Amino acid sequence: MEYKFSKKLSELKPSAIREIFKSLTDPEIISFAAGNPSPESFPVEELSRISADIFARFSTAALQYSITEGYSPLREEIAKRQKAKFGIGTDGDATMVVSGGQQGIELACKAFCNEGDAVICENPSFIGALNSFRSNGARTVGVELEADGISIEGLEKALKDNPDAKLLYIIPTFQNPSGITTSLRKRRAVLELAKKYDIIILEDNPYGELRFKGEDVPTIKSMDTEGRVIYCSSFSKILSAGMRVGFVIANEKIIQKMAVAKQGEDVHTNIFFQMLCHRYMTECDLDAHISRINALYLRKCDLMLDSIDRYVPADKVTFTRPEGGLFIWGTVRDCTDVSPIVQKLIAKKVAVVPGATFNCDTSAPSSCFRLNYSTPSDEQIVEGIKRLGEVFAEL
């Protein structure tokens, strides 16, 4: 039979990344297309030990229904850490556990956007968030992303042009896909503009703990005194992505609305793993663990950048040099559409993600592509970048 799907979903396609992943079944392909943390970042031994103890002593609580806002001891630990490390949280704020940072983004959209309302985003931006907004019937409006963060002029124009914009979605630190970190000056300017045009900021910070060089730049949420910023993050990049545990910190009125929406989505987040996260945070040395992850990513990122310097013609393509996170962003000179190059890379058995995937305007081409260094092995990084260099040398 013919199905009449909702307007918001009838035109939404599965993300292009998923399609690329299908081509990755070829075992000879070197993939720089993933967004996965390294499996070495999972503290398996500790999680296994704590898990056995939860089954032995707390199985009823760990396997029974729980409350929507999340396991209270975990919420408290999260609030404590985010306050200490990122200056986040005021008296009016509350913390909610969500099923991965993705759910925090989705719930924020549900809480504030009616169908047809706009969400202003950096362009390019995280495809998962863009599709989440679209699947709630919101329009995504892109603002150019510059080397030091979102264009402030572009943002003001977008705010003027879209009075129905309800959210400004921004990943200020080690942005996905670009790896760009927004400067302190621009963070302040973003908050000022949000006040001026009375819009809620949705600050997504999944990579903030993954700084392996340089100094932390204050989060926008840490400058927020009036409850204008919804802050999302997760344990995906520091403990386990597969367990789907993230969190949101925002004014308690916002958290209450998001909790009502979350109840309708999944009642609550897997409580066993919430307890596991709490026990890990209180019994193990999370900071030491994160330091080990960052040492690994520093080495892998440097290896990829060194290989780029060595093998890729600098007059044909430029790359961001991130101080953390998971991604490097390549921009091809004198190019409007990188697709044919991505196809040539696939023929050489190297997978990257074409920049158009991350565009707010899904029909717009891109001269950029995303590289990931956390997932491939050292040998794959060197060999893959060598092949990438060959493709550019032949252009």
Next chain:
Amino acid sequence: MEYKFSKKLSELKPSAIREIFKSLTDPEIISFAAGNPSPESFPVEELSRISADIFARFSTAALQYSITEGYSPLREEIAKRQKAKFGIGTDGDATMVVSGGQQGIELACKAFCNEGDAVICENPSFIGALNSFRSNGARTVGVELEADGISIEGLEKALKDNPDAKLLYIIPTFQNPSGITTSLRKRRAVLELAKKYDIIILEDNPYGELRFKGEDVPTIKSMDTEGRVIYCSSFSKILSAGMRVGFVIANEKIIQKMAVAKQGEDVHTNIFFQMLCHRYMTECDLDAHISRINALYLRKCDLMLDSIDRYVPADKVTFTRPEGGLFIWGTVRDCTDVSPIVQKLIAKKVAVVPGATFNCDTSAPSSCFRLNYSTPSDEQIVEGIKRLGEVFAEL
């Protein structure tokens, strides 16, 4: 600051059940208000043993990002079991793992309903589903629930009156809150009406495995030859509610749309517990485990009904006598609003859920209340029903 929440969420309140739960912090209260499975239904030892083995041998897969549709070996086991046990699944169907049955309900609404569209429901119905529809901007239209299931005349009238109805939500087996099972005749009639008015049926069957008396009635999905029925169920009542693992079986085109929406909500369901479910299904005796749960619930349900027969004046209140599931439904004679009685019960330290909680029209009163027998101890069941009888005797 003042927040301008979305229309769909600005009027939605947290469920009344949550408010009742807050009054349950009093340890002297005997609660028949829960919807929880008995902790005795969690096979802790087996889950613990398999869990240790997953950490020891498959930790990378169990902690890394995974695919949205779910862990393939689990999807296959689910499809196999549902086909064998409930006659569910045709060549055109696909199975998707979701984060509890609740998410299946929510995704179905997102896939089919635009803001303002109607979802037709049994009245009363599961509050979690009603709030999920509302939080997606859909209107809930209630059709009277009779002793043998939804009123067929009422359903046809609702379909005629609401041409914008996109889904018919129905819990045909051991309905929540009423415990009522829809007769085979009415199931067939529902499917015929759905065809006549071209509406999608969302069949929710979280309690289908919990039959402790009588014979299974065929699922509506098992009669569906054209892909009109979306079937939702979960492991919450047979393995663990807290792990949040459910599933949807529907035409593959519907599953594709729901998967796109799920990707925007939580990327995928906790993969560790998906692997745990699969291993449990293939290595342990799930049927024997379910038989033990059902023997327990039969005893508890009978104990509650026997206590009712003994202590509650039959001329003042009648009760359903379910053959499975978790709930008994009381209807007070010559009563329009049960609220004052519920308050008297609270004063006697007995908690029940007032029927109005489950009404599609949130302002409508109810002469009914819900009792749960899976959570309280045997002593609590007898003592609580004795107190309930005292309250009715005093009326």
